Amino acid sequence: MPQIEPSNAFSALGLEPAIVMALDDLHFVEPSEIQRLMIPVALTGADIIGQARTGTGKTAAFGLPILQRLDLTQSLQALIVTPTRELAIQVEAEMVRFARHKVARMIVVYGGQKIQHQTKLLERHPHVVVGTPGRILDLNQRGSLPLANMKFVVFDEVDRMFDIGFRDDVRKILALCKAPRQTIFVSATINDDIERMVHQHMTNPQRIFTAKADETLTNPEAVQYVVGVQPWDKLRALRCLIQHEQPGLAIIFCRTKRSVDKVAHGLCERGVNASAIHGDLLQNQRERVMRGFRTGKINVLVATDLASRGIDVHEISHVINYDVPEDPEAYVHRVGRTARMGATGKAFTFVSLGQAQLQTEIEKMINHLLEEYRIPGFTPSMEPSKRPGAVPHPAQDGRSAPDGAPGAPAESQTAAPAADGYAPTSFSAAEPTIVTRRPISGRFPTRRRR
Numbered sequence: 001m002p003q004i005e006p007s008n009a010f011s012a013l014g015l016e017p018a019i020v021m022a023l024d025d026l027h028f029v030e031p032s033e034i035q036r037l038m039i040p041v042a043l044t045g046a047d048i049i050g051q052a053r054t055g056t057g058k059t060a061a062f063g064l065p066i067l068q069r070l071d072l073t074q075s076l077q078a079l080i081v082t083p084t085r086e087l088a089i090q091v092e093a094e095m096v097r098f099a100r101h102k103v104a105r106m107i108v109v110y111g112g113q114k115i116q117h118q119t120k121l122l123e124r125h126p127h128v129v130v131g132t133p134g135r136i137l138d139l140n141q142r143g144s145l146p147l148a149n150m151k152f153v154v155f156d157e158v159d160r161m162f163d164i165g166f167r168d169d170v171r172k173i174l175a176l177c178k179a180p181r182q183t184i185f186v187s188a189t190i191n192d193d194i195e196r197m198v199h200q201h202m203t204n205p206q207r208i209f210t211a212k213a214d215e216t217l218t219n220p221e222a223v224q225y226v227v228g229v230q231p232w233d234k235l236r237a238l239r240c241l242i243q244h245e246q247p248g249l250a251i252i253f254c255r256t257k258r259s260v261d262k263v264a265h266g267l268c269e270r271g272v273n274a275s276a277i278h279g280d281l282l283q284n285q286r287e288r289v290m291r292g293f294r295t296g297k298i299n300v301l302v303a304t305d306l307a308s309r310g311i312d313v314h315e316i317s318h319v320i321n322y323d324v325p326e327d328p329e330a331y332v333h334r335v336g337r338t339a340r341m342g343a344t345g346k347a348f349t350f351v352s353l354g355q356a357q358l359q360t361e362i363e364k365m366i367n368h369l370l371e372e373y374r375i376p377g378f379t380p381s382m383e384p385s386k387r388p389g390a391v392p393h394p395a396q397d398g399r400s401a402p403d404g405a406p407g408a409p410a411e412s413q414t415a416a417p418a419a420d421g422y423a424p425t426s427f428s429a430a431e432p433t434i435v436t437r438r439p440i441s442g443r444f445p446t447r448r449r450r
């Protein structure tokens with residue numbers, strides 16, 4: 001094990017031996033930047049607004065100080081709120097690991113599971129409750145989860161909570177936590193809405209930002225590309241990309257539940273070990289899929305943004321944005337699923353003509369120009385409505401072209417110009433190519449040439 005300078009060790013941050021021992025067991029050798037900055041401040045009891053790149057150890061940054069400051073003679077002291085069930089499950093599991101040499105009790109509560117089961121868990125007088133906003137409020141209204149004495153309240157991925165309509169729930173929860181408390185907001189991105197909430201609900205908050213203005217927000221270890229591909233070619237392009245990249249574990253993000261199902265189906269048909277995950281699945285199905293993915297039984301997870309936050313599976317080698325995210329913050333979170341805690345990874349974003357503005361917004365957000373990538377062996381096809389013999393039909397607006405349809409080249413076919421001559425340079429596939437553009441820092445052109 002590498003020798004760590006005593007000043008860089010977890011114990012130097014003021015953490016107690018029982019916690020340092022657990023970190024040793026977990027082979028956490030050195031604190032990450034957010035941990036080094038946040039833990040000493042959180043141990044003083046200060047309110048905190050913390051920003052750090054996703055996958056850099058935020059859970060420990062807020063979780064360890066809370067664990068240390070718990071009064072083990074009192075139940076229901078700490079509340080950790082997360083936007084998704086998967087993240088709640090993960091945060092609770094991480095807290096249990098941190099508390100292996102303490103007697104602190106944790107539970108996790110979230111929708112989609114029988115509420116009676118969670119009421120029973122609450123009867124065991126846990127010290128820490130991790131959960132999603134709706135279920136926390138539901139249990140509170142039933143009288144099973146009083147919040148009035150919570151001394152520590154954490155909102156993890158708070159911007160995501162606002163995005164998915166939990167703003168009022170966040171307000172309600174904060175209003176119910178009446179006792180003097182330590183309040184911590186953490187997220188990879190902090191926007192004006194969050195700043196307003198901070199103003200209303202925190203006392204003298206300490207700001208801990210680890211992503212400096214001139215730094216990219218995504219992990220530098222994640223190599224990020226854009227792939228020019230038209231809507232009707234996307235599934236074919238995706239199969240080609242997967243065949244070429246042979247990812248260990250990959251997440252493919254789509255915009256809608258329907259496209260998640262379509263893409264997962266399209267991949268399975270070609271023998272890719274893929275599964276879909278989205279909000280229409282039953283909770284136990286969601287958990288089964290996540291378990292399969294974590295244990296490597298499933299290689300490719302096709303997901304909505306449900307899986308873009310917090311999901312921590314170390315070996316994710318590839319993130320593919322099948323649909324370019326409309327919100328640049330979502331891009332940061334999606335790409336944050338790969339290259340976690342020092343690992344490497346690749347992110348590919350499919351961009352169609354007309355989506356240049358979305359790409360620009362992302363590049364502004366991450367302060368980095370994305371490299372263009374052409375998939376080896378992939379040939380763009382003609383727009384379905386322009387193919388010989390095509391019957392013009394409103395449904396044939398380019399959303400999908402069945403493989404083998406006239407004009408749709410086979411995946412293995414080598415590059416040839418599409419029959420209609422439609423092959424704008426940046427969308428064609430002559431050679432396996434990465435087009436490197438000049439990186440710029442801080443300033444972005446408002447108009448882009450494609």
Ligand code: AMP
Pocket residue numbers: 027028029030031032035054055056057058059060094310312340341
């Ligand atoms: P998080 O950002 O909290 O989701 O953490 C990302 C992953 O890094 C989790 O699997 C943690 O268990 C792990 N981790 C967090 N802090 C450290 C550390 N200091 N050393 C090694 N692994 C860590």
